[in-house]
Amino acid sequence: MTDPVRRRLLQGLGAGLLAGSLPARLWAAPAAAPRLLLVFLRGAYDATSVLVPYRSDDYYRLRPNIAIATPDTDNPAAALQLDDQWGLHPALQDSLYPLWQAGELAFVPFAGTDDTSRSHFETQDRIEAGLPDTASLASRSGFLGRLSRVLQTTPGIAFTAALPAVFAGGDRIPNLALRDAATAPFDPRQSALLADLYRGHPLEDRVRAGLEMRQDVARMLAGDMQAASRGAASSAAFEQQARRMATLMRDQYRLGFVDVGGWDTHVNQGGAQGQLANLLGNLGRGLAAFRDELGAPAWRDTVVVVVSEFGRTFRENGNRGTDHGHGTVYWVMGGSVRGGRIAGRQIALSEATLFQNRDYPVLNEYRSVLGGVLKPHYRLNDRQLAAVFPGASPLDLKLL
């Protein structure tokens, strides 16, 4: 309890902010609890442009306008060589490529769900639920929500304006749109009046927790922003947001979720430069900033997983874009991740090996992959894991 931020928080509570209404476990993160940040790329990013199958002749033949050139250190527009099969999009050169080289970043290609609706909304809902494909989604329970219940003393937070489905059914998960976070909107007296309006109402807990969190987060970030202003960070929205996320996850929260949109590139996707390259550049800088702001000790017990609902077509479409596909590539990074490698079951990519003559097959089912990461990360026993991903068997890709 020497952490100054936490001490201030406790003092605030002691002063009777909204006397005694907050569940104690929100404040009692054990110093050693590992962190998990799940980043959801909504809209289905084109994984084939991030993890470039540069050995595949069909890749270059079927993507005449948008393929990334085969690795060549003299060509800044070329893919960065990862191994003898795969390259990395050059927009990630300064941000995530160093993590790969440091062995802290791994990719899992051919990952995804068995859902073949190719519907953004259905597949996102399915992944966030994390239930068997035959299960109804009506139970409104998400896998991070269930994980937070299993872990008890591992507070979660969604860095989103609305609470995402992945945290549904969780035990009091707060959410926070980070652009709002800098100041507390109501003083303690008005906060108490507002909370009293909802006494006994089904929304009471949300109102109380929301009001208190805004007060506390404003205090935490006030110090942080002063410290960070020296660095005069880039104004890129996601990068700034990622730094705030890191501050909150370093000191207070252990399970985080954030989503990034804009990946549905049906038209003019671009190649080494353009629409998708810009999105990747922002994302990469944000993730690097998250690691940077978290600091080395916290990074050691942090895992960041980047997922998306499905991949895109292996062929480019008639508009220099790509349409909805199936298998995608998940990213796993962290200070203790055994990275610098491409993990999971794989096949050589060619026109002949495509799923439904269209896109990537799913060889690494997402619940098995995520279960295989969560199990060692949180030392879950089989019963606990079954509560998070019912009916799934973890796939141990030796990522941790």
Add this chain to the structure above:
Amino acid sequence: MHRALFTLAFAALMAGAAPVRAGGDDLRWLQRTGFGVDAAAVQSLQRLGPSRYLDAQLGPEQPLPASVQAQIDAMPISSTGIAALFAQADTLKAAIDAAQSDADKQAAKKAHGAFEQDVLQQAMQRNLLRAIHSPDPLRQKLVWFWFNHFNVFSGKNNGRLLIPDYEENAIRPYALGRFRDLVMATLKHPAMLVYLDNAQNAAGKLNENYARELMELHTLGVDGGYTQADVQALARILTGVSVNLRGEARPRAAMQPGYLHEGAFEFIPRRHDWGDKVLLGQTIKGTGFDEVETAVTLLCRQPATARHISQQLATYLLGSPADPQLVARMTETFQRSDGDIAATVRVLFRSPQARSAPPFYTDPYRYVVSALRQGYDGQTLGNVQPAINWLNQQGEPLYGRLTPDGYPLDGDAWASDGQMVKRFEVARAIAGGRAPLAPSSTPTPSYQWRFAQSAGVQTRNVLDRATSPTEWNLLWLSAPEMNHD
């Protein structure tokens, strides 16, 4: 002391209000047919009774107050079509290219951006002026619902220049009309064709984006029984369905048999896949744009579509989960009437569930419009810009949903911790009266009426602890009673 002060003020206001005979049950019903309650709606309900009140709401559009109509008429978008807007934008874009210095280029870029933003702002203002002032709140509510159902995003491509016309001419005229007309109007509108990329969908260069959403979101629903092969068949049917934003028919294209051109919509035969297709098991011969008409009729008449639309309407108007029996009755009416929206909605509001369904948390649009309707109660708002900002702050900006699924209809999606606090911040802004909305922010009779009808003991006790009228307003606007329909 404070308590006495406020009670007195209310007594004075109530004395001026229309005598109210309607009970709490009517209050909820009235809220659900419109936006909150205002004096005009209460009086109208008392005069007509629920059945005729509903008929009037579902009948022909009633005129706006003259001063509001005058504000709308004075907007440039009211007299400028798509082609003219694009001509103006083109002139401004040419100035960017022609600029000699960097400073001039920057200035020209700024002017172009400001022009497009202004066009979109006018559409937002027009939408809110109608929602807040119309004697047909149900119609305005359904305009929002259908825009959201056939969502397009202002931030993609030319969205800002296309959305004013889209809402006005593809959505609004059909909000209580026939569902198939609504589908066709959105299908032929450039806002949709650009947003979901069908403008680029051509034979041999297939783009499935719109075809998929037309089935998944607009008609059948995701469990509506179609396959990936159906998506591809519909995409082929939709090849050549494109846009012509500058208005003039293309002379060479116009020579091709089957060419169509209406406003900014264009069907280009050369880009159409003329082969036969099989959609939902039915063969559709390659005949040009007629295929689209046939396919849309086929989709609109599927039982899955009737169910999907009824389910969505019931969720939006009465909360989630929708009552299965009510949905079944709406579905039956939708099918029997060949997609008559007014008839389907009438079933909903005549059902016992319209009164008995449990209160649900309202989305930001309904909240802001309701608060203003009853807060200003017939006074004309000169400036709705603050309301636009409040929607932005609550994450539900007009025309600002990026994805085609539209904003969530389920009230719970708007009631997370973070959103609740944001709602209170907006309540404070409305309560403070600092926003230059109208001449006065004194609580009005209908605001009072809703208070008298619905405020529970707990809320009244908290309101008694308010230390100023502004704070009283903040608390009442934040209370559960004011945030649930």
